[in-house]
Amino acid sequence: MSKPKLISEDGIRVDGRRYDELRPIKMEVGVLDKSDGSAYVEFGKTRVFAAVFGPREVHPRHLSLPDRAILNCRYHMTSFSVEERKPLGMTRREVELSKVIREALETVVFLEEFPRTCIDIYIEVVQADGGTRTTGLTAASLALADAGIPMADLIAAVAVGKVDGQLVLDLNDVEDKYGEADMPMAMAPRFDSIVLLQLNGRISKDEFPKALALAKKGIMEIYRLQREALKRKYSAAPQGGV
Amino acid sequence: MPIYFSDHEVVLPGQLLSDDGRRGGEGTYVADGKVYAAQVGLATIRNNRVCVIAFKGAYRPQVGDEVIGVISDVKPNGFDVVLGKHLTGVIRIPDRRKVQNLGLRVGDVISARVKESSLRGIVLEHTRRMRRFDKGLLISIHPAKIPRLIGRRGSMINMIKRKTGCRIVVGRNGLIVISGPSPAQEFAAVTAIKEVEREAHTQGLTERIGKLIDSILKGGVG
Numbered sequence: 001m002s003k004p005k006l007i008s009e010d011g012i013r014v015d016g017r018r019y020d021e022l023r024p025i026k027m028e029v030g031v032l033d034k035s036d037g038s039a040y041v042e043f044g045k046t047r048v049f050a051a052v053f054g055p056r057e058v059h060p061r062h063l064s065l066p067d068r069a070i071l072n073c074r075y076h077m078t079s080f081s082v083e084e085r086k087p088l089g090m091t092r093r094e095v096e097l098s099k100v101i102r103e104a105l106e107t108v109v110f111l112e113e114f115p116r117t118c119i120d121i122y123i124e125v126v127q128a129d130g131g132t133r134t135t136g137l138t139a140a141s142l143a144l145a146d147a148g149i150p151m152a153d154l155i156a157a158v159a160v161g162k163v164d165g166q167l168v169l170d171l172n173d174v175e176d177k178y179g180e181a182d183m184p185m186a187m188a189p190r191f192d193s194i195v196l197l198q199l200n201g202r203i204s205k206d207e208f209p210k211a212l213a214l215a216k217k218g219i220m221e222i223y224r225l226q227r228e229a230l231k232r233k234y235s236a237a238p239q240g241g242v
Numbered sequence: 243m244p245i246y247f248s249d250h251e252v253v254l255p256g257q258l259l260s261d262d263g264r265r266g267g268e269g270t271y272v273a274d275g276k277v278y279a280a281q282v283g284l285a286t287i288r289n290n291r292v293c294v295i296a297f298k299g300a301y302r303p304q305v306g307d308e309v310i311g312v313i314s315d316v317k318p319n320g321f322d323v324v325l326g327k328h329l330t331g332v333i334r335i336p337d338r339r340k341v342q343n344l345g346l347r348v349g350d351v352i353s354a355r356v357k358e359s360s361l362r363g364i365v366l367e368h369t370r371r372m373r374r375f376d377k378g379l380l381i382s383i384h385p386a387k388i389p390r391l392i393g394r395r396g397s398m399i400n401m402i403k404r405k406t407g408c409r410i411v412v413g414r415n416g417l418i419v420i421s422g423p424s425p426a427q428e429f430a431a432v433t434a435i436k437e438v439e440r441e442a443h444t445q446g447l448t449e450r451i452g453k454l455i456d457s458i459l460k461g462g463v464g
Contacts, residue, residue, distance in 0.1 A: 036298070037298065054300075054328065055300050055327075055328045056327050056328045057327070057328050066361070067361060108255075110271065110280060113302070114300065114328070115361055117328045145254065145255050145281075145282050146282070146298065147298060147299070148281055148282065148283075148296045148297065148298030148299025148300070148386065149281075149299065149300075150255070150269070150271070150280035150281050150299070151255045151256075151280060151281075152255065152256060152271060152273070152278070152280065153255055153256030153278075154254070154255055154256060188256070189256075190256040190278070191273075227254055230254050230282055231252060231254070234252050234282055234297055235252055
């Protein structure tokens with residue numbers, strides 16, 4: 001397939017967005033019964049579930065650490081999440097994404113509160129349309145908060161990219177495939193710290209700070225939606241108690 | 243000293259609670275001399291410390307807590323006690339004869355007080371207030387709901403005990419032992435406790451639980 005036109009003359013992208021617009025976002029917390037915490041996040045056609053278990057015992061035992069918990073993270077795409085059936089099991093790509101997502105989350109979770117235990121995070125992509133790692137990370141941090149695991153901040157993530165020579169926010173699948181660059185980024189907004197930054201393709205030295213600023217703008221919006229989703233679940237909740 | 247929340251407000255991880263870093267309590271953390279929430283919960287001030295009462299989350303043992311556990315190993319110098327999903331406590335007894343005298347076996351359910359809780363593990367007291375349960379039902383609820391089950395000054399749990407006529411021992415770790423004069427009364431107590439767990443956040447719960455128990459004991463189920 002030849003490269004489609006990604007941005008029209010009047011600056012509208014393939015799915016009708018402007019360059020700095022996010023896709024329609026939906027977030028829900030506590031969607032799965034059997035996990036300790038869970039979340040569902042939708043960025044346009046990208047749909048992701050995240051579930052958290054733990055802190056629980058480590059198996060096999062010798063993997064446990066005496067002074068902190070270990071964080072296990074599994075990012076996985078279901079076989080029906082993409083057009084061509086993805087074989088079951090973890091591909092190289094999924095193993096790598098699991099690692100970068102885990103490392104991003106480790107920066108905010110207070111692991112030293114639960115020595116000798118592990119916290120398991122399962123991220124399941126049920127429909128992929130670009131930006132699955134950022135959506136997965138956004139969902140995972142919501143699920144962790146829902147599980148009541150102490151953390152310094154939520155993590156919000158989004159990708160910026162360059163298509164048809166222009167910087168755009170929150171790439172979808174087509175823009176990712178035919179664009180010139182894709183730069184996923186995740187932040188702990190409270191501390192203004194970047195916890196994940198990858199770049200695929202080319203961005204010039206002048207464009208980089210602009211891309212960063214664009215991503216940050218998107219992240220602040222996602223962060224707001226995350227907080228709203230959590231508040232929505234818990235605002236009806238507890239009076240009294242202790 | 244400024245605080246940035248109203249009492250019993252729902253707060254989220256990373257939310258700024260206070261400028262005074264010396265006042266950080268449970269469910270919070272201190273960064274750059276400021277107190278932030280670490281968990282989703284209700285912010286409040288307790289003993290002049292800013293605290294977050296978490297809605298969910300694992301039980302973290304505090305010294306003095308009364309917990310219920312299952313003996314998982316008998317050693318020459320003590321016992322291992324499983325306290326729930328991820329916690330194992332130990333009872334250390336220097337005197338071997340005393341270990342034998344206690345007569346505890348793997349699978350026995352005991353209640354004990356937490357003597358020490360640190361990186362080295364959880365140590366339970368064996369001298370005072372340790373006891374074995376010979377009979378009863380062992381049930382488990384979410385540890386975060388235990389304060390609601392007890393209620394203000396024990397109002398909820400005392401009401402359940404009184405109405406069902408059961409002996410109920412509540413462990414802070416979420417395990418509960420119930421023993422009553424008849425299966426029907428035990429059933430009423432279990433149902434009531436499970437209902438408290440499910441409805442912990444609602445208003446006027448004590449009254450509704452009371453009615454629930456009455457209706458079960460009268461013969462209706464639920």
